[in-house]
Amino acid sequence: xxxxxxxxxxxxxxxxxxxxxxxxxKPVVVLSNNDGCxxxxxxxxxxxxxxxGIPWFxxxxxxxxxxxxxxxSNYAFYGDMSSRVMSILRSLCPKMECYSIDEAFLDMTDxxxxxxxxxFGCYIRSVTKQWVGIPVRIAIGPTKTLxxxxxxxxxxxxxxxxxxxxxxxxxxxxxxxxxxxxxxxxGSRLSHHLHGMGIDNAYALANSNIxxxxxxxxVVIERMIRELNGEPCIGLEESPSPRKQIIVSRSLRSxxxxxxxxxxxxxxxVARAAEKLRSEYQHCQRMSIFIxxxxxxxxxxxxxxxxxxxxxxxxxxxxxxxxxxxxLNKIFRKGxxxxxxxxxxxxxxxxxxxxxxxxxxxxxxxxxxMQSIDQMNQKGARxxxxxxxxxxxxxxxxxQVSQRYTTCWEELPTVS
DNA sequence: TCTGGGGTCCTAGGACCC
DNA sequence: TCTGGGGTCCTAGGACCC
Numbered sequence: 001x002x003x004x005x006x007x008x009x010x011x012x013x014x015x016x017x018x019x020x021x022x023x024x025x026k027p028v029v030v031l032s033n034n035d036g037c038x039x040x041x042x043x044x045x046x047x048x049x050x051x052x053g054i055p056w057f058x059x060x061x062x063x064x065x066x067x068x069x070x071x072x073s074n075y076a077f078y079g080d081m082s083s084r085v086m087s088i089l090r091s092l093c094p095k096m097e098c099y100s101i102d103e104a105f106l107d108m109t110d111x112x113x114x115x116x117x118x119x120f121g122c123y124i125r126s127v128t129k130q131w132v133g134i135p136v137r138i139a140i141g142p143t144k145t146l147x148x149x150x151x152x153x154x155x156x157x158x159x160x161x162x163x164x165x166x167x168x169x170x171x172x173x174x175x176x177x178x179x180x181x182x183x184x185x186x187g188s189r190l191s192h193h194l195h196g197m198g199i200d201n202a203y204a205l206a207n208s209n210i211x212x213x214x215x216x217x218x219v220v221i222e223r224m225i226r227e228l229n230g231e232p233c234i235g236l237e238e239s240p241s242p243r244k245q246i247i248v249s250r251s252l253r254s255x256x257x258x259x260x261x262x263x264x265x266x267x268x269x270v271a272r273a274a275e276k277l278r279s280e281y282q283h284c285q286r287m288s289i290f291i292x293x294x295x296x297x298x299x300x301x302x303x304x305x306x307x308x309x310x311x312x313x314x315x316x317x318x319x320x321x322x323x324x325x326x327x328l329n330k331i332f333r334k335g336x337x338x339x340x341x342x343x344x345x346x347x348x349x350x351x352x353x354x355x356x357x358x359x360x361x362x363x364x365x366x367x368x369x370m371q372s373i374d375q376m377n378q379k380g381a382r383x384x385x386x387x388x389x390x391x392x393x394x395x396x397x398x399x400q401v402s403q404r405y406t407t408c409w410e411e412l413p414t415v416s
Numbered sequence: 417t418c419t420g421g422g423g424t425c426c427t428a429g430g431a432c433c434c
Numbered sequence: 435t436c437t438g439g440g441g442t443c444c445t446a447g448g449a450c451c452c
Contacts, residue, residue, distance in 0.1 A: 032420035055419040100452045
């Protein structure tokens with residue numbers, strides 16, 4: 001097999017600069033949801049020493065003083081830019097998996113016999129740069145895991161071409177210079193264990209005993225070892241399977257102590273989750289809510305959660321709101337300063353494949369009602385449920401949001 | 417003062433069945 | 435004194451990813 005991993009360089013930061021050529025060459029960072037952490041950095045920002053994931057408040061003053069540019073995250077915009085990149089990739093190689101907002105795997109096995117892979121990689125890069133304005137890296141190998149290794153090596157070696165191919169000639173070299181923590185699927189826990197066993201790089205892992213490692217850890221690591229040795233174990237998922245779980249949660253602007261203060265944000269999260277569920281033509285059978293204190297604060301800590309199973313899968317906002325509020329009343333405990341809460345919908349299934357209940361009357365009005373509400377809201381109405389209404393402390397301000405250049409008529413870029 | 421949000425997969429162990 | 439053996443299903447929690 002020949003797998004190419006195409007990943008966008010500093011994706012969010014790159015998006016922000018596409019329509020702002022004046023920012024070229026300047027440090028640019030993009031912040032997480034509540035302007036909490038740095039989640040994307042331009043090359044110049046990396047050179048300034050801005051660490052990935054660092055809390056914004058810790059570097060803000062210093063960074064701005066040095067002339068750094070900052071953006072709050074603008075997911076509508078990034079999502080649209082992502083789908084533009086993806087459609088180009090699909091046109092070049094139809095066997096494709098959209099792996100994340102800024103990465104895709106391409107199965108180039110068939111193309112490999114007709115094209116020079118390196119040149120093809122360069123072509124992909126030039127086309128996405130020219131048509132969308134986003135620079136990409138192309139990392140090629142016989143398995144997904146090895147393609148990931150190649151992607152790491154492009155960064156490590158700072159290759160100007162941004163194209164790298166792992167084959168039998170350079171594989172050992174590549175693996176030797178890839179630290180264990182950089183392997184796809186090895187996180188902090190596993191890398192700690194492996195270091196303890198004297199396995200420090202990808203080459204050592206590739207040559208470890210599969211049976212022993214599987215017994216000690218799990219089948220996950222077995223697949224990893226095989227993939228590092230060029231044996232494909234992780235397939236390409238061309239058509240995305242329906243989601244199994246939907247989560248909506250946020251940190252609050254300021255901590256809350258009373259149950260009434262939690263009601264409104266929770267209702268909004270539940271309504272949003274139900275909307276997502278319906279937009280994917282799904283029902284869910286189980287709903288959990290959780291509420292927690294700020295894990296970084298010195299105050300007393302608490303994480304409380306509850307869940308409920310519906311007798312019949314549902315996507316009716318009214319039932320879900322009632323259920324969520326009932327659970328909230330049941331679990332809320334006084335004496336804590338809560339700073340985050342959310343809802344999780346589990347056991348999501350397609351409406352079309354749901355088994356009805358013989359003894360419960362089907363509420364056909366419900367689905368029509370929900371459909372009407374969704375349609376009106378999509379057209380710009382603002383229809384919501386009573387428990388969602390009022391002022392509440394979500395979301396925290398996003399101070400520096402860019403325009404939705406590509407998805408909103410009022411915010412199209414102007415050229416003068 | 418201020419530290420994101422949303423996912424997936426795997427395993428162990430309990431409950432239950434015959 | 436001595437109390438089976440083998441299976442499935444479900445869930446919570448861990449680990450990882452972007």
